[in-house]
Amino acid sequence: MIIYSVTVSILPEISENWLQWMKEVHIPEVLSTGHFLSYRMMRLLSPESEDGSETYNIQYECESVLTLDRYLNDHAPRLREEHNRRYENQFFAFRTILQLV
Numbered sequence: 001m002i003i004y005s006v007t008v009s010i011l012p013e014i015s016e017n018w019l020q021w022m023k024e025v026h027i028p029e030v031l032s033t034g035h036f037l038s039y040r041m042m043r044l045l046s047p048e049s050e051d052g053s054e055t056y057n058i059q060y061e062c063e064s065v066l067t068l069d070r071y072l073n074d075h076a077p078r079l080r081e082e083h084n085r086r087y088e089n090q091f092f093a094f095r096t097i098l099q100l101v
Contacts, residue, residue, distance in 0.1 A: 001099070001100035002097065002099055004060040006058045006095050007055065007094050007095075009055045010054055010055075010087070010090060015054040022058070026079065027041070030075075033071055035070060035075070036060040039058060039059060042059075043055070059098075065097075
């Protein structure tokens with residue numbers, strides 16, 4: 001099992017808007033690509049950020065690295081661009097790939 005983990009720190013004044021958009025629009029669009037089996041979303045409690053931003057982690061599960069590569073090549077650029085355009089200069093994100101052992 002492969003986990004595609006996306007961590008996002010978002011400015012507190014837009015965090016509710018961002019969270020709603022993620023749950024209602026972005027995550028459903030990611031799942032609709034058919035590459036992921038499930039997801040979970042968590043809010044980071046500790047350590048607290050020094051700049052007051054709120055940090056969330058979304059973990060998408062898929063069957064293989066090949067499946068993830070297909071998503072990253074065929075869908076991720078468009079979905080990232082939509083997110084970047086909507087929340088430009090209001091977030092910081094990084095991505096990691098994990099394997100369940």
